[in-house]
Structures are given as structure tokens and as C-alpha cells.
Amino acid sequence: MSEWVALAIAMAAACAVVVAVVLLRHRKVGAGKDNSETPDVIEYITMMIGVVYAIVLGLAIAGVWEARGAAQDDLFREAQSLREVSDRAVVYPAEFRDQVRADVDGYVTYVVNTEWDYMAEHGDITDKGTQLLQKLQNDVATRAPASDLESQAYQPIMDRIGQASDARDQRGQNAGPTMPGVVWFGLIVGAVVTVGMLFALQIRRTPRELILAGCFSALIAFLLFMIWDFDDPFSRSVSVTTQPFTDLFPSLNLKD
Structure with missing residues (x-):
């Protein structure tokens, strides 16, 4: 459905x-x-419950929206760092340059075509993706610079790989639902109480x-659905997509 x-x-x-x-x-x-008349105390209590629940809903919506924005930023940072690694590898001899770019392309292809579906289903990243990124880091780190130009490019490339690794770790932490269960309990109980006060x-x-x-009541249901939909940044209907990878690596055969 x-x-x-x-x-x-x-x-x-x-x-x-x-x-x-x-x-x-x-x-x-x-x-x-x-x-025809409602006691003043009931009207006051109903108003206060509505105000308090509106504040809670607003905080929950802001929280899941911020988490989704952070996940989007981390994904762009990961893709951008890898794109720069591939571009900066131009200073190396052809054989090693092709190896570095092959490592980057292999990692990006695996993330988009394989790991993304796994992450959406299981709420976690894979060990193989971590190994592919580690291979890229090891290949660059274990090769001694052979010229001044390579020496100048070495540290920036290692920094970009480190940024990609950090962004990957953040992506793994943001995978899956981010809202604690106790918050969901409060949201649902609050919705029942708020709607129930209508009958008073x-x-x-x-x-x-x-x-x-x-x-x-329909508005309350919609807001709860919206919070649930934003709660998991990498799945559901308004999830973060792989567009940063597909935009920065157009030559690869990546899934949309």
C-alpha cells in the first residue's frame, strides 16, 4: 500500500x-x-492542552526536519569529497591515477547501486562499503610521493578521503528512525488527549x-504522518536521495 x-x-x-x-x-x-454552553474551566483546559500539544508537535517537526537536512548535507559532503579525490589524482602517473579513480568509482557505484537499498531496509551501512573506502585510503597512504607536485597533493587528498569517511560514518548514524520511542509515545498519547478534549x-x-x-482530527493525523515520514531520512516518500552522487559522477552507471 x-x-x-x-x-x-x-x-x-x-x-x-x-x-x-x-x-x-x-x-x-x-x-x-x-x-448550548460549555463550562469556562473546560474551555480553558482544552485551550491549554491544545497549546501545549502544538508546541510539542512543532518541536518534533523541527527535529526530524533538521535531522533530514543534516543527512542531506553529510551525503553531499561525502560525494563532493570523493569527486575532489578523483580530480586531484591527476597529478599522479597514469597507472596510479587510474587505480585511485577506479577505487573511487567502485565505492560510489557500490553505495548507490547496492548499499543504498540495504541501508533503507536495515537502517545501517555495510561492511563492504567501509572496506572499499578503506582500500582507497590505503592505496593513497602507502604510496610515497615521487615529486614535489605529488607531495603537495598528498595531504589534501588524504584530507578529502578523511572527510568522506567522516560523512559516511554520519550517514550510518542517521540511517533508520531518529525519533526516540518515548517521544512517539508522547505524540500519540497527546493526540488522543487533544482530540478527546473535543468531546468535553x-x-x-x-x-x-x-x-x-x-x-x-484529520490535521492531527496528517502532522503525525509527516513526522513519521521525515523520521527516517533515507527511506519513505520524502527521503534523502542519491542525487549528489549521480550529479557528481555522471559517467558511472548509477541507479536513479
Whole structure:
């Protein structure tokens, strides 16, 4: 089932439940009871619960959005560092230059075509990807510079490989859901309490009030879905993509 279909079903279900509860509640209460007024204390408590839950939702959305942005930046830093390694290898003799570029191309191809799917499914990076990057580092580190030009290029290339390794480690840490379980517990319980407070108000069966109550519950469902969707930066519908690699290494046969 598509995630957007699941979202539509969840929003429709939340709206339908609220409307159904309001209608059943009025049917049980009967027409003789006065529903025109709500005690001031209930209105105040409902308002405060709504404000507190809105703050919690805002912080959660900001947190998952920031995590996704950091994951995107780390991925670009990894791809850019490897692109610079490949470009700076021009100072080496043809045989070693081709070896360095082959190491870079092999690592990038493996990450995009193989490791990315594994990371989205298991929430972690692979040992083979780490070994491929380590091979690139060892090849450059163990070759003594043969000229002044190679000596000048050696440290910048090692720095870029180190940056790529650091960005890879960050990518591994950001893989999988980032929101703690206790936060999800608070978000779900808060949603139930916030929507449940609607029933403490004297909502009548007028179309306007039923529509507003249904839209409010559907909005809560949408915001929770959005947090869940952003919670895993490398999977789901709005995940970070491999575009930095495909843009910087257009000559490779990389998956879109």
C-alpha cells in the first residue's frame, strides 16, 4: 500500500471517528439536554492542552526536519569529497591515477547501486562499503610521493578521503528512525488527549461544527504522518536521495 494512500485512510478514519462519536453522543444524551454552553474551566483546559500539544508537535517537526537536512548535507559532503579525490589524482602517473579513480568509482557505484537499498531496509551501512573506502585510503597512504607536485597533493587528498569517511560514518548514524520511542509515545498519547478534549466541549450536530471537528482530527493525523515520514531520512516518500552522487559522477552507471 502506498504511503499516501495510508495517509488518506488515516485522515479519513480520524475524521470519521470524531464525527461518529459526536453523533452517537448526542443520540444517547437526547434532545432534552441543553448543549448550548460549555463550562469556562473546560474551555480553558482544552485551550491549554491544545497549546501545549502544538508546541510539542512543532518541536518534533523541527527535529526530524533538521535531522533530514543534516543527512542531506553529510551525503553531499561525502560525494563532493570523493569527486575532489578523483580530480586531484591527476597529478599522479597514469597507472596510479587510474587505480585511485577506479577505487573511487567502485565505492560510489557500490553505495548507490547496492548499499543504498540495504541501508533503507536495515537502517545501517555495510561492511563492504567501509572496506572499499578503506582500500582507497590505503592505496593513497602507502604510496610515497615521487615529486614535489605529488607531495603537495598528498595531504589534501588524504584530507578529502578523511572527510568522506567522516560523512559516511554520519550517514550510518542517521540511517533508520531518529525519533526516540518515548517521544512517539508522547505524540500519540497527546493526540488522543487533544482530540478527546473535543468531546468535553458542547459540540452540536450542526454541519459547521462537525466539519471543524473532523478537519481538526484529520490535521492531527496528517502532522503525525509527516513526522513519521521525515523520521527516517533515507527511506519513505520524502527521503534523502542519491542525487549528489549521480550529479557528481555522471559517467558511472548509477541507479536513479
